[in-house]
Amino acid sequence: MQLLLEKVESQILASGGKRSRSRSAVIAQFFRCGRHVSVEELTRLVKKRSPAVGSVTVYRTMKLLLRLGYVNEVDFGEGVTRYESNMSSHHDHLVCKSCGVVTEFIDSRIEELQSEVAHKHEFRPLTHRLDIYGYCRKCDSERDVPEMSV
Template sequence: MIDNYNEIIEELKKIVKQKGLKYTEQREIVLSILLQANGHLTAEEIYNQIKKDYPDTNVGIATVYRALSFLEEVALIASINFGTDGKKYESNIKSHHDHLICTECGKIVEFVDEEIEKRQEKIAKANKFKITDHSMQLYGLCEVCQ
């Protein structure tokens, strides 16, 4: 399990309290699934994992979507949009990385390239711009789908 799992759950509790909302086990379960996931998951995959791991919990697919929307809004998770095919989600605990996304099978490859990072900073500086966050998603066909 993740080292700072409890810290992230405490952060969720703090955010919910600051917003004057009721803390729900459903949000914690959705976040927990993403914290433990090895890849990017769709809402349906999260829902199926909940049914498998928490069979006694009454969580519907609509609740999963609402929890994902909230968790993304408060920046505890991030998503990659696949247009009409929906979104895939991941927790925000990993260090910065970018994505290669196969438009055929949906495979996602995470990568870090220091040259690209330096170039972005150089471009921002040249334009007197301070980058606070960024996301790069490159779309194409993976080796299998080519």
């Protein structure tokens, strides 16, 4: 973790940037907390330890990590951008519409079929996004009570 932070900072140095307290705090907090954080959530967490850090710096730091390739931007249609670490390999998402919990998965058969479909359409695939929306087990069981249909 400390090693990771140093690696990121040295890469910032190498690309013409400088070290800074606020930035280190944001980066460390990001890698410390779970995945799929929004800027607002991350700002709140950072402010606990470093109250002076504003959300603008968090925005800027996440864009910096994006440029350096350490994070991905993800968007589950909530109107906010979320960030996930790019350290782990590619994966897809199961998003619970009730509690918001995001589970990651990867299925090589799906990946292969995607390539196949793309090439069938003479399309060169670079990236993709597969998000499945529904209810996790916990929220699904809580919904057992039938609702008035619309």
